[in-house]
Amino acid sequence: MRDGTTGIRLLDGLADVSADAWDALHDGRNPFVAHAFLGGLEQHGCLREDWGWTPRHLTLWRDGALVAAAPAYLKTNSHGEFVFDHAWANAYARYGHDYFPKWLCAVPYSPVTGPRLLARTAEDRRALLQQLQMKTVEDGLSSAHVNFHSGAQATDFDADWLARIDVQYHWRNPGDWSNFDDYLGAMDHKHRKNIRQERARVARAGVTFRVLHGDEAGDDDLVTMYRFYLQTFAEYGNSPALTLAFLRHLAATMPRQLVLVFADLGDTPVAGALCLRGGDTLYGRYWGAIATLPGLHFETCYYQGIDYCLREGLHHFEPGAQGEHKLARGFLPTIVHSRHWIADPQFRRALREWCAQEAQSIRGYAATLAASSPFKPSAT
Numbered sequence: 581m582r583d584g585t586t587g588i589r590l591l592d593g594l595a596d597v598s599a600d601a602w603d604a605l606h607d608g609r610n611p612f613v614a615h616a617f618l619g620g621l622e623q624h625g626c627l628r629e630d631w632g633w634t635p636r637h638l639t640l641w642r643d644g645a646l647v648a649a650a651p652a653y654l655k656t657n658s659h660g661e662f663v664f665d666h667a668w669a670n671a672y673a674r675y676g677h678d679y680f681p682k683w684l685c686a687v688p689y690s691p692v693t694g695p696r697l698l699a700r701t702a703e704d705r706r707a708l709l710q711q712l713q714m715k716t717v718e719d720g721l722s723s724a725h726v727n728f729h730s731g732a733q734a735t736d737f738d739a740d741w742l743a744r745i746d747v748q749y750h751w752r753n754p755g756d757w758s759n760f761d762d763y764l765g766a767m768d769h770k771h772r773k774n775i776r777q778e779r780a781r782v783a784r785a786g787v788t789f790r791v792l793h794g795d796e797a798g799d800d801d802l803v804t805m806y807r808f809y810l811q812t813f814a815e816y817g818n819s820p821a822l823t824l825a826f827l828r829h830l831a832a833t834m835p836r837q838l839v840l841v842f843a844d845l846g847d848t849p850v851a852g853a854l855c856l857r858g859g860d861t862l863y864g865r866y867w868g869a870i871a872t873l874p875g876l877h878f879e880t881c882y883y884q885g886i887d888y889c890l891r892e893g894l895h896h897f898e899p900g901a902q903g904e905h906k907l908a909r910g911f912l913p914t915i916v917h918s919r920h921w922i923a924d925p926q927f928r929r930a931l932r933e934w935c936a937q938e939a940q941s942i943r944g945y946a947a948t949l950a951a952s953s954p955f956k957p958s959a960t
Contacts, residue, residue, distance in 0.1 A: 609859030648699035794838030808868025
């Protein structure tokens, strides 16, 4: 007999819950919260405790059935999050307190917007937030954080969850662009000319492009894309988190959501961009190159992605965090959101004012950027 009994379970990994049960909690439009993506990170060596990522997923069960979940991790640093809180950690340290570990609800290494509280009802989403707070206190953690949540979930948070915002650059089709010329036609003359010149330089260099889905890519393609990924991290002196096994996993388990862009010079791939798609959105995640050619980065990462969206009927393109250079290429400033619950009431009060000042500054920055839009008035 079902009596409506509700309880929570903390999971050390997504292997402890079936893909069907997990994926029934979301609409499938965002690939990054899929069991295949999050579980693949764990299964294929992309998350390690010594890198600061320890899975601790919060799940809500009723009558033995999973009804809500939050993909979450204990963090001992802030690497791979893209919501910067180093100043908070330093403030805690100055007062002799530990900021780490903290509890983070997010998609590792992925500054992409989307659902973070996976549940069928608003009541269950709010129950997740209450449990995040309660367990944070019970376990002596400094704080709980929900990064890059969708705008639709903003109303699930009460005033105790401090709001932070940031600016990213997103492309949107207003609905009447069916090809690249339509898109360029919405721009002013200067920006339209610059983009055409950038694309022409790449074409004159003899570079051609291939776009493959996961089920169209051979293993040689996956190895090549992974080599490009490693190249980028080597250039910046950073340690790569993703593994070739994870990329192979995505191709096998998310075959139509994985999108790979290859730039070829003759028979040789010289650059690539790794993307995922879901719903009406393309998400650009990584790029790399073994050749230095004028305009190659912009063509591979942005223009090929826009072309793909126009062909496939996708209306949004998120090419990743940061990068004012994206504005001139049609990616407009977009506010993204995160929420933060601070266990210590005194720190919470102090940080509330800090967040308000930060938000005012960022909104002013976004307005300044929007005034430099490359589009004609009322074109988007």
